[in-house]
Amino acid sequence: MQAAYPDIEGHVQRDGVCLGYEVFGQGDPTILLLPTWTIIHSRFWKMQVPYLSRRYRVITYDGPGNGRSDRVLDPARYTADSHAVDAAAVLDACGVERAVVVGLSLGAQYGVRLAAIEPERVIGLVLIGPALPLLPPAPERAGIGESFFEPYPENPRGWDKYNLAYWHDEYLDFVEFFFDRVFAEPHSTKPREDAVGWALETEPRILEAEARSPELGLTGQDLFAAVKCPTLVIHGTDDRIQQHEIGVEAARLSDGTMVSMEGSGHMPNVRDPVRVNLEVRDFIERLIA
Amino acid sequence: MRAVFPDQEGMVDRDGVDIHYEVYGTGEPTLLLIPPSPITHSRIWKGLIPFLSRHYRVVTLDGRGNGKSGRPADPGTHTQDVVLGDLLAVLDAARASQAILVAHCHASMWAVALATSHRDRVEAIVAIEPGVPYLGTPQPHWVETAPHWDEIIEDPRGWQLNNRQAITTRHRDWVEFFFEQQLVEPHSTRQFEDAVDWALESTGDVLVAGEEGFDIDLPDRETAEEMYRSLHVPTLTIHGDRDICQHVDRGRAFAEVTQGNLVIIEGAGHLTPAREPVQVNRAIRGFVDRVRGAPMHSQVWARGMNRRKKALYLSSPIGLGHARRDLAIARELRKLEPDLEIDWLAQEPVTTVLEHSGERVHPAGEWLASESSHIASESSGHELHCFQALRRMDEILVANFMVFQEVVEEGQYDLIIGDEAWEVDYYWHENPELKRGSHVWLTDFVGYLPMPEGGEYEAYLTADYNAEMIEHIARFPRIRDRAIYVGNRDDIYPEVFGPDLPKIRDWTEEHFDFSGYITGFTPPTAGQAEEWRAALGWDSDEKVCVVTVGGSGVGRDLLEKVIAAYPLVKKRVPELRMVAVAGPRIEPESLPHHPGLEVHGYLDRLYRQLSACDIAVVQGGLTTTMELTAAQRPFLYFPLVNHFEQNFHVRHRLEQYGAGRHMDYRETDPDQLTEAIVAELSHEVSYRPVENDGAHRAARMISELI
Numbered sequence: 001m002q003a004a005y006p007d008i009e010g011h012v013q014r015d016g017v018c019l020g021y022e023v024f025g026q027g028d029p030t031i032l033l034l035p036t037w038t039i040i041h042s043r044f045w046k047m048q049v050p051y052l053s054r055r056y057r058v059i060t061y062d063g064p065g066n067g068r069s070d071r072v073l074d075p076a077r078y079t080a081d082s083h084a085v086d087a088a089a090v091l092d093a094c095g096v097e098r099a100v101v102v103g104l105s106l107g108a109q110y111g112v113r114l115a116a117i118e119p120e121r122v123i124g125l126v127l128i129g130p131a132l133p134l135l136p137p138a139p140e141r142a143g144i145g146e147s148f149f150e151p152y153p154e155n156p157r158g159w160d161k162y163n164l165a166y167w168h169d170e171y172l173d174f175v176e177f178f179f180d181r182v183f184a185e186p187h188s189t190k191p192r193e194d195a196v197g198w199a200l201e202t203e204p205r206i207l208e209a210e211a212r213s214p215e216l217g218l219t220g221q222d223l224f225a226a227v228k229c230p231t232l233v234i235h236g237t238d239d240r241i242q243q244h245e246i247g248v249e250a251a252r253l254s255d256g257t258m259v260s261m262e263g264s265g266h267m268p269n270v271r272d273p274v275r276v277n278l279e280v281r282d283f284i285e286r287l288i289a
Numbered sequence: 290m291r292a293v294f295p296d297q298e299g300m301v302d303r304d305g306v307d308i309h310y311e312v313y314g315t316g317e318p319t320l321l322l323i324p325p326s327p328i329t330h331s332r333i334w335k336g337l338i339p340f341l342s343r344h345y346r347v348v349t350l351d352g353r354g355n356g357k358s359g360r361p362a363d364p365g366t367h368t369q370d371v372v373l374g375d376l377l378a379v380l381d382a383a384r385a386s387q388a389i390l391v392a393h394c395h396a397s398m399w400a401v402a403l404a405t406s407h408r409d410r411v412e413a414i415v416a417i418e419p420g421v422p423y424l425g426t427p428q429p430h431w432v433e434t435a436p437h438w439d440e441i442i443e444d445p446r447g448w449q450l451n452n453r454q455a456i457t458t459r460h461r462d463w464v465e466f467f468f469e470q471q472l473v474e475p476h477s478t479r480q481f482e483d484a485v486d487w488a489l490e491s492t493g494d495v496l497v498a499g500e501e502g503f504d505i506d507l508p509d510r511e512t513a514e515e516m517y518r519s520l521h522v523p524t525l526t527i528h529g530d531r532d533i534c535q536h537v538d539r540g541r542a543f544a545e546v547t548q549g550n551l552v553i554i555e556g557a558g559h560l561t562p563a564r565e566p567v568q569v570n571r572a573i574r575g576f577v578d579r580v581r582g583a584p585m586h587s588q589v590w591a592r593g594m595n596r597r598k599k600a601l602y603l604s605s606p607i608g609l610g611h612a613r614r615d616l617a618i619a620r621e622l623r624k625l626e627p628d629l630e631i632d633w634l635a636q637e638p639v640t641t642v643l644e645h646s647g648e649r650v651h652p653a654g655e656w657l658a659s660e661s662s663h664i665a666s667e668s669s670g671h672e673l674h675c676f677q678a679l680r681r682m683d684e685i686l687v688a689n690f691m692v693f694q695e696v697v698e699e700g701q702y703d704l705i706i707g708d709e710a711w712e713v714d715y716y717w718h719e720n721p722e723l724k725r726g727s728h729v730w731l732t733d734f735v736g737y738l739p740m741p742e743g744g745e746y747e748a749y750l751t752a753d754y755n756a757e758m759i760e761h762i763a764r765f766p767r768i769r770d771r772a773i774y775v776g777n778r779d780d781i782y783p784e785v786f787g788p789d790l791p792k793i794r795d796w797t798e799e800h801f802d803f804s805g806y807i808t809g810f811t812p813p814t815a816g817q818a819e820e821w822r823a824a825l826g827w828d829s830d831e832k833v834c835v836v837t838v839g840g841s842g843v844g845r846d847l848l849e850k851v852i853a854a855y856p857l858v859k860k861r862v863p864e865l866r867m868v869a870v871a872g873p874r875i876e877p878e879s880l881p882h883h884p885g886l887e888v889h890g891y892l893d894r895l896y897r898q899l900s901a902c903d904i905a906v907v908q909g910g911l912t913t914t915m916e917l918t919a920a921q922r923p924f925l926y927f928p929l930v931n932h933f934e935q936n937f938h939v940r941h942r943l944e945q946y947g948a949g950r951h952m953d954y955r956e957t958d959p960d961q962l963t964e965a966i967v968a969e970l971s972h973e974v975s976y977r978p979v980e981n982d983g984a985h986r987a988a989r990m991i992s993e994l995i
Contacts, residue, residue: 185592186594230585232585237589251587257585257586257587258587258588259587259588259589259590260587260588260589260590261589261590261591261592262589262590262591262592262595263591263592263594263595264592272592275590279590282585283585286582286583286585289579289580289582
């Protein structure tokens with residue numbers, strides 16, 4: 001059973017792709033919870049939706065490739081800008097002019113692009129464990145880009161598994177490895193099971209299409225140059241996917257508020273939902289005061 | 290003593306009437322606090338100013354007719370028009386182009402009028418127990434007495450005193466009756482005394498003029514209601530639901546018509562700034578921050594399981610004895626919990642001692658209002674009326690509680706240890722939802738006791754304070770997770786808390802654990818004492834008399850009395866050496882000199898002198914007398930006059946150890962003092978040994994909570 005069920009469920013067609021969205025609650029303002037990497041879908045917001053939708057209207061949706069959305073194989077549909085246009089289409093479908101936009105990990109890219117492309121629609125931006133190209137990757141992940149399309153070693157270990165061929169051969173093992181890294185906190189069995197389950201709702205060829213999509217061409221100052229709204233960055237100090245310093249840099253570049261979560265990993269919204277909920281509410285309350 | 294003093298004060302001259310104002314702090318925005326003059330003046334904000342001025346700039350004024358302002362007695366000089374002129378003149382003088390107005394009772398109407406006529410000067414309004422005419426229901430006693438205002442009433446009683454003739458001729462009766470009615474909360478003696486005192490700084494004539502002036506240009510119903518409706522500034526209304534001056538429905542209606550925020554304080558009467566300062570402070574802070582869009586602060590939040598264990602230790606600055614024993618407890622606590630981090634929230638002189646010991650003093654300590662200065666200001670001669678001094682410390686306690694509360698809300702402490710941290714214990718019981726962390730309460734006495742000179746009234750007051758404490762503990766046993774009596778069961782004074790109240794000992798045994806006494810040092814062996822003597826340059830055939838009066842400025846009279854006896858004693862005991870320790874606050878040079886008499890200022894490690902002397906003459910403070918007891922030295926002690934703790938609690942405890950000779954300061958002349966010194970010098974003492982495991986026992990009790 002879910003703690004909260006949507007008041008409205010719908011689909012929006014955007015340029016031939018059908019995206020499933022859900023609307024919870026009637027409050028004001030509207031909070032748009034963005035998708036993230038296609039390896040999971042909108043249920044990863046399950047700890048936020050019931051709380052936030054008691055106060056505000058909350059919209060979640062699945063990006064192309066997982067959840068209730070079409071399984072798209074066109075890499076062009078996975079760029080940050082394409083995601084931003086999807087997000088705007090969802091807002092349109094819900095008849096929402098403006099929203100507070102919340103993105104986790106890769107979702108932060110979509111949020112930043114939405115705020116740049118349609119600044120008048122974004123009241124504020126919350127970036128949780130943002131995956132933004134602001135710093136070189138952490139040392140243990142440094143080799144990923146180059147070897148991703150290469151054959152993987154015989155006994156792949158650790159980040160060796162972040163490899164296209166390995167995904168196709170040993171998807172479950174990769175997924176389990178990945179979410180082990182995501183949840184750095186002890187006693188995370190349930191969040192890990194959840195995430196692995198969501199990952200199994202999509203498949204390697206979808207993730208491959210996404211991996212083949214062009215990267216965000218912007219970095220550093222340029223990323224935030226067009227972002228005019230207030231931002232809140234929440235980042236775990238023990239994030240093993242996107243290091244904490246990226247969040248600090250994002251807060252600095254956006255002149256935003258930084259909440260460091262000491263001991264938290266890459267998905268504090270799941271692992272420390274109470275604190276994240278309170279921080280998001282506090283941010284929204286100040287925005288609308 | 291006040292908790293804070295203004296950074297700036299001044300007068301504005303308004304057609305020959307002085308209006309006094311004060312400015313506190315430098316923050317943003319400016320708050321103008323408007324009292325409902327002339328029945329009271331700016332001191333009604335004493336519980337709010339220290340807190341608000343730490344965050345914002347606060348301007349207060351004494352409305353015309355009271356405080357340091359003029360006393361015009363013509364109703365025509367108290368019209369709304371004139372008062373608005375006063376407010377604008379003060380804003381100008383304080384260079385505030387705009388302010389958030391905070392007004393109590395009928396001053397709320399002035400705030401509304403000012404916001405209406407000078408929209409650009411008013412950013413928002415906080416209306417406390419607002420007297421905004423025509424809204425809600427008027428209280429029936431006002432309606433009933435208004436028609437008889439001009440009459441001559443024979444022997445007016447109760448609300449009949451609300452009458453021109455009665456207020457003019459029986460001003461005090463009216464004021465006392467009025468505030469007795471308003472303070473519906475139990476245990477409001479201090480607030481009552483304040484309110485009456487402030488009201489009586491004005492006169493009946495002026496009060497009548499204020500009442501009549503208010504009505505002269507009061508807008509009619511239609512105009513007033515239109516003013517409320519079209520008030521385009523944010524409002525916050527704070528209202529006690531048992532207010533019998535302004536019915537709470539009036540506050541509700543004001544909040545509704547202005548579409549503002551409403552805070553109802555249940556169980557509170559008309560004077561919430563005085564009676565519920567913590568809630569009023571927090572409500573105003575929340576409101577101002579919303580109006581202003583308070584900046585967001587970056588922060589670190591640690592996952593619960595990632596946190597190191599942290600304690601906040603509050604050590605009372607009244608007397609240095611607490612610091613010593615608290616350090617001893619902290620040392621023992623670290624032995625039991627090596628990973629425990631301890632921050633100290635303390636003020637001078639305790640911080641000096643702590644820093645010497647390498648302890649971590651929380652920077653917020655700088656914001657604390659000085660308790661030791663207050664106590665010094667309350668002392669004169671060899672006298673300190675310590676119960677009244679504590680009562681008059683009320684605004685300092687609120688101010689310091691607000692600092693403390695901010696520290697614990699940010700600090701994620703597991704444990705709060707308060708050694709006689711009165712403000713924490715009192716205000717957490719009064720505002721129980723604010724409690725953070727486990728709370729340990731430590732004290733070395735339980736129960737306020739009246740001094741005979743205070744008469745019946747003081748007996749009533751001490752009983753009332755004791756009753757409040759007993760009720761606090763009974764209602765909220767969760768506030769004190771552990772209460773530790775620094776001493777033993779037999780040390781508890783064998784009295785009752787007051788009429789119809791329990792015996793202090795029975796109640797304390799039920800509600801406290803007992804650590805035994807904590808000296809904070811290990812008394813020397815006979816051999817060590819000899820070594821110290823040698824190190825101090827004292828010959829073994831000398832008879833050394835140490836005279837010490839502790840760290841406060843209170844001791845001069847006793848020093849002079851003992852020094853006056855010095856020649857007499859010297860005659861009887863030629864081998865006498867007298868060592869007088871004046872402490873840091875008394876100039877040694879300012880005391881009389883005699884050959885063979887040494888006068889020192891501050892002496893580090895005074896316990897060496899005390900442990901090695903042949904006799905000591907001291908005040909009746911617990912720390913020093915117990916050090917002498919532990920060291921098995923003969924001593925005479927003079928409790929401060931009217932100091933209930935020294936006269937009852939400490940004296941009783943010393944009797945349990947069979948230690949020391951009690952002396953009455955006012956009854957003792959130099960001859961008698963000489964006799965006593967000579968007698969005690971030849972007296973072999975054998976006191977009950979003082980336990981030396983008290984700190985360890987206290988630490989064990991505390992460590993169970995983490």
